[in-house]
Amino acid sequence: xxxxxxxxxxxxxxxxxxxxxxxxxxxxxxxxxxxxxxxxxxxxxxxxxxxxxxxxxxxxxxxxxxxxxxxxxxxxxxxxxxxxxxxxxxxxxxxxxxxxxxxxxxxxxxxxxxxxxxxxxxxxxxxxxxxxxxxxxxxxxxxxxxxxxxxxxxxxxxxxxxxxxxxxxxxxxxxxxxxxxxxxxxxxxxxxxxxxxxxxxxxxxxxxxxxxxxxxxxxxxxxxxxxxxxxxxxxxxxxxxxxxxxxxxxxxxxxxxxxxxxxxx
Amino acid sequence: xxxxxxxxxxxxxxxxxxxxxxxxxxxxxxxxxxxxxxxxxxxxxxxxxxxxxxxxxxxxxxxxxxxxxxxxxxxxxxxxxxxxxxxxxxxxxxxxxxxxxxxxxxxxxxxxxxxxxxxxxxxxxxxxxxxxxxxxxxxxxxxxxxxxxxxxxxxxxxxxxxxxxxxxxxxxxxxxxxxxxxxxxxxxxxxxxxxxxxxxxxxxxxxxxxxxxxxxxxxxxxxxxxxxxxxxxxxxxxxxxxxxxxxx
Ligand SMILES: Nc1ncnc2c1ncn2[C@@H]1O[C@H](COP(=O)(O)OP(=O)(O)O)[C@@H](O)[C@H]1O
Ligand SMILES: [Mg+2]
Numbered sequence: 001x002x003x004x005x006x007x008x009x010x011x012x013x014x015x016x017x018x019x020x021x022x023x024x025x026x027x028x029x030x031x032x033x034x035x036x037x038x039x040x041x042x043x044x045x046x047x048x049x050x051x052x053x054x055x056x057x058x059x060x061x062x063x064x065x066x067x068x069x070x071x072x073x074x075x076x077x078x079x080x081x082x083x084x085x086x087x088x089x090x091x092x093x094x095x096x097x098x099x100x101x102x103x104x105x106x107x108x109x110x111x112x113x114x115x116x117x118x119x120x121x122x123x124x125x126x127x128x129x130x131x132x133x134x135x136x137x138x139x140x141x142x143x144x145x146x147x148x149x150x151x152x153x154x155x156x157x158x159x160x161x162x163x164x165x166x167x168x169x170x171x172x173x174x175x176x177x178x179x180x181x182x183x184x185x186x187x188x189x190x191x192x193x194x195x196x197x198x199x200x201x202x203x204x205x206x207x208x209x210x211x212x213x214x215x216x217x218x219x220x221x222x223x224x225x226x227x228x229x230x231x232x233x234x235x236x237x238x239x240x241x242x243x244x245x246x247x248x249x250x251x252x253x254x255x256x257x258x259x260x261x262x263x264x265x
Numbered sequence: 266x267x268x269x270x271x272x273x274x275x276x277x278x279x280x281x282x283x284x285x286x287x288x289x290x291x292x293x294x295x296x297x298x299x300x301x302x303x304x305x306x307x308x309x310x311x312x313x314x315x316x317x318x319x320x321x322x323x324x325x326x327x328x329x330x331x332x333x334x335x336x337x338x339x340x341x342x343x344x345x346x347x348x349x350x351x352x353x354x355x356x357x358x359x360x361x362x363x364x365x366x367x368x369x370x371x372x373x374x375x376x377x378x379x380x381x382x383x384x385x386x387x388x389x390x391x392x393x394x395x396x397x398x399x400x401x402x403x404x405x406x407x408x409x410x411x412x413x414x415x416x417x418x419x420x421x422x423x424x425x426x427x428x429x430x431x432x433x434x435x436x437x438x439x440x441x442x443x444x445x446x447x448x449x450x451x452x453x454x455x456x457x458x459x460x461x462x463x464x465x466x467x468x469x470x471x472x473x474x475x476x477x478x479x480x481x482x483x484x485x486x487x488x489x490x491x492x493x494x495x496x497x498x499x500x501x502x503x504x505x506x507x508x509x510x511x512x513x
Contacts, residue, residue, distance in 0.1 A: 098413040
């Protein structure tokens with residue numbers, strides 16, 4: 001049977017495999033309810049841009065997905081596997097969380113490279129020690145990845161001696177080294193000097209083009225519009241509006257989104 | 266030179282300090298002191314690491330117990346602690362031995378010294394390491410978590426290496442304190458450097474010679490330790506641009 005025809009015959013039903021599903025996610029810090037019931041699904045190859053004002057809960061949502069924050073309630077399904085949660089939202093099975101985390105590579109606003117390790121050591125750390133890849137293999141792959149993000153020759157350098165843009169590209173190489181099924185970017189360019197933003201966006205654009213699944217929290221609206229196939233607008237812990245970039249950016253429905261877009265434009 | 270030595274009454278010093286005589290005793294005392302200092306420092310580090318993790322991440326009971334431990338040990342003078350820990354320790358061991366039908370147990374001086382000073386060092390090390398762990402940027406640990414590292418691996422691969430640069434200066438101090446605290450063990454009759462010196466001095470009446478020699482030995486220990494710790498600190502600070510500027 002012709003697969004292309006099959007795919008074309010059912011354009012409505014999404015037959016691609018699901019990568020990340022979040023259902024009715026709530027998160028409170030003490031009395032402050034930061035997420036008030038978020039639902040989100042990303043399929044393989046999706047680039048989901050998450051936009052919203054400061055404090056709207058974007059980081060918290062991303063961090064709940066790999067349990068850097070413990071959700072208050074809700075359901076999280078990664079690659080079809082539901083994360084077992086206790087009634088208080090804490091992970092019931094730490095081993096499961098650790099296994100799932102190795103498939104979700106996170107890229108942080110502040111890079112968070114390990115400062116006492118060289119770039120090469122940063123990139124091979126998780127493959128060698130967590131995934132038990134033979135060291136020689138991990139090193140060869142790390143060289144490839146560092147080359148790919150434009151850091152060939154910097155293998156032996158410590159992060160503190162590099163610019164923010166270089167550090168963030170190294171952090172992306174570290175993320176790629178685990179061969180993740182999805183990548184979580186939390187404002188990857190917000191801590192960078194304006195002239196360094198471009199080099200990082202170029203790398204991310206490349207990854208989107210090769211079909212990587214990504215959740216991307218960003219303030220770069222132009223970029224989001226260009227690389228994302230789905231845009232989510234978060235307002236005070238709820239998804240206020242979502243859809244294809246052309247709709248969300250070209251024809252916003254809610255006043256809040258209109259206001260937000262005009263404020264960041 | 267000879268005249269000066271005569272003047273100070275040190276003419277016979279060289280002879281007195283010969284290795285086959287009292288000088289040898291002093292060196293043996295030094296060896297004992299260093300052995301205890303090493304052991305106590307090591308034990309202190311182990312206690313300190315558990316103590317620091319317990320204080321930072323332990324439950325309420327753990328934290329309370331550790332607070333009592335560090336407060337009491339740091340409040341009571343070391344000399345008093347040594348007397349308490351030494352006599353209480355040997356008493357307990359003898360009671361256990363008696364209960365099991367044994368006789369009096371000869372307490373091994375080195376082991377006792379290590380245990381006593383190690384418990385003291387542990388209290389200070391707990392605080393040094395707790396501060397150092399807290400100084401590690403949370404992002405480093407979060408990154409490790411987010412890539413699926415189990416807790417123990419995070420401690421081994423990320424937290425401990427990253428905290429070293431904050432801990433080394435404090436630990437260097439603790440080591441020097443350990444070498445000097447061994448002198449306090451003289452009160453329980455342990456043959457470390459200070460006791461050997463006192464014995465040599467009172468037997469020969471050459472107080473000045475022997476205490477000067479002992480002071481010199483302690484000074485050498487300090488100087489060598491300083492050199493070693495400078496290297497350790499340099500290693501621990503790898504990856505951090507020098508404060509003096511001029512990266513690399
Ligand atoms: N660990 C925390 N403890 C208490 N409040 C927090 C914590 N983390 C985030 N918050 C609060 O949650 C809200 C949402 O934060 P965040 O998810 O970081 O927003 P965003 O990334 O959209 O700017 C903010 O009001 C923030 O102050
Ligand atoms: Mg944020």
